[in-house]
Amino acid sequence: MNSVNVSRRHFLQSGAVAGGGLVVGFSLSGCSSAAAPLPVANTKGAWTPNAFIQVLPDNTIRFYTARSEMGQGVTTGLATLVGEELDVNPLDMDIRLAGVHEDYENPLFGMQGTGGSTSIRAHYIPLRQAGANTRALILEAAARDMGVPRSSLSTDNGFVTQGDKRYPYAAFVETAQSLAIDADAPLKSAADFQYIGRDSRRVDAIAKATGTAQFGIDVDIPDLHYAVVVRPPVPGATVRSAEVTAARGMSGVTDVFEIGNGVAVVAQSFWQAKQAAAQVEVDWHSVALGQLDTKALRADYTAALDAGDGVEGPDEGDVEQALSAATTVHEAEYWAPLLAHAPMEPMNATVWIDGDSAEVWTGIQFPFAVPAIISRVAGIPAEKVQFHQTYLGGGFGRRGSVNYLREATEIAVQSSKPIQLVWTREDDIQQGPFRPASLMRIKAGVDADGQLTAWDAARAGGNISPDSFRTLLPAAFPWMGDAVAEGVAQLSEMYFEKFATDDSSTEGLFEDYDHANTRVTHMTVDHDLPLTFWRSVGHSYTAFAKESMIDELAAAASVDEVAFRLQNTQNSPRLNNVIRVAGEHMAKMNPPKGHHLGFAAHNSFHTDVAEIAEVSVENGQIRVHKVTCVLDCGQVVNPDIVRAQMEGGVVYGLTAALYGGLNLEAGAIKESNFHDYPMLRMNESPEIEVIIIDSGTEPTGVGEPGLPPIAPAVANAVFKATGQRLRSLPLQLA
């Protein structure tokens, strides 16, 4: 846990707010002199011991969640960490979504961002410490105020208790805020946990079941105008000329103008803007991507793999020698297509620029970027940008890209009106940034004892890091000019093409098994497609290749698929144990006639997951009846949320496995909405059983790791059902 052992004491010196006045924040690094005020509610009489907690005079305990809530349950999880040590039931807290401030940095990122299934891992100790230190201050204050020894006092859900007497925490904040703690309060031992590790309901469920949770698209401010952007059919093309007269004349329309990547239509309502946008005719500049279709894309990847001169990743032992010595050698090629994220809430942002200051409302995975982007686009100081985080109607990586915020700001500047930009579903599916397509080849060798000896893996496709630099560098380095930032992004493109693998392109392709001789090669083929993180990132396609290959090898060597995996994961004991437990479970399953079980296991985001898919094939249709998911994510904070994330990961991954695929035609995405980019629905959704192995080790991620094993588990079951090896996603029978 060293990496998250930030200087916790500084949480606690953050001083006091007397009478609801100025709240002074201190950075995690301890550099307090230039700290900005904490963006917390200015409630009269509230005590704000740190950036996460406020105690109100009526003893309401407010919790500010620093991580973006996109459904993964992070708000409940983090409130549980604080509540455990502060001794307040998370369900009794007043939950707020934090604004932007350095105290809200993700310790694993060094900036305020949510992703990579890091939140619980990053905050497991720091947030408990913030709760423990606050409770210690309250107890110390109570002891002084009451003139009794501190050891005679205890706490219970927001109250200091003395025998059977109960005093609200709020009664002691005046004294507490004058105290400074000089050492971190001790943390509870796991045996004493009352909230961590127990099922509990979600702190946001009532708001979300009553339509009262506020998403970005629900924000309403005076004089709000709505914007829709007419976008190029080929992502990245710019406007040559536009005919906008008809649109200008339509009812409710106030402005129509060109922005960097299209034509913005502003109206009094979203519907009016959308109707008018349909009347805009644009002649677009042509771009190189306009020549590309899916077939050519895949052919380019094939040519790159055939040429074989990519960048070397991990290289251990002598792969060629091991392959020639192996008794079983098998080679296969796997394909995964471009995908859109399609979060249920389309991209949107509300931006109000008022003189030299601005207010912004959006649900975003990287809040740190908001002030810098607005400042850059609108030419106002970053300190004058006030950011309001909303709930995210799904993220999946898509809300880590800030292009929608840039556009909204551009439109707010040009129109001089408070603007809510809303992407249509068609924009969402066709414009990217996308999950990159991938062509992967694996050649592997097994010796006479069933031991994997050689693993030669290659992947061709685009990399996501350069586009991440392109969007986030200008935010991370406000002093960097746009041209310089673009230059760095281009340098990184060249770097990953020629010198080093982009880890997110090959992660998951080679790490899990014990082959002594390993070679990983990457061929960057970049067609200027906008690319980004997509739930589980590289693992979303590499696990399909790797776990299909393992299954094929086991079949080729006539070894049981579970035994083969067990034998070859001796160096990954936690994964090995997950495979063992799942294998024992599978052995006891008794699927009805015509149903077949497929197995896959994968480590991602430090969590080990094995999945068993029960599949039938009827009339050429693949039907997944049941999925059993066995995982070890270390110490569990909320088992029910772990189960929910596995369920969600399975459904998201199954949608991709069975249906997901975007196709390019002359550089444009052919699919446009849920009729041709279908999502799994309830009638197609399997029963999902989740088995959590509580190993008690440090907590690891759950938002993403449920996804990678599902596609290969289904493909491996289809093989048993039909004898066909399906090596292309989405899975379709010949």
Added chain:
Amino acid sequence: MIHFMLNGQSVQTDADPDTPLLWVVRDHFKLKGSKFGCGAGLCGACTMHVDGAAAKTCVTPIAAVADKSITTIEGLGTPEDLHPLQAAWHEHAVPQCGYCQSGQIMAAAALLDANPNPSSDEIDAGMSGNICRCGCYPRIKRAIQSVSENALAYDAMAQTEGRA
């Protein structure tokens, strides 16, 4: 001027008659609980009740609901006074991102009103117009079943609270 009932109140709007009900409710009447997901009748995020039946309101022009009675998620229940389905959603920790859930609950309420004790297949059929990208389907089904198993209690509550 088009007149209709919105959550029991008589309202009128001068919005263009082609304007979908969803946008009239969200942008004119400022009830933001009903969501925009696809704009094409494909996802159910915008589901409301029109004269008691579930409707995809992103493709329902306002002209088509003249003089009808519309119920939105805000009219079904409130945090202080939860509809049994909303309570079940909390109890079973159904929502993840939550964006689809207003539509899911409105579809479920219409389903149970028409069929207070649906089978698993009937729930599938009744709910398959609603996408949940977060994959809450197993929980949605469980929550619906938990209410339908208590169908009598559900009916009684609906009657006493005028929610039938």
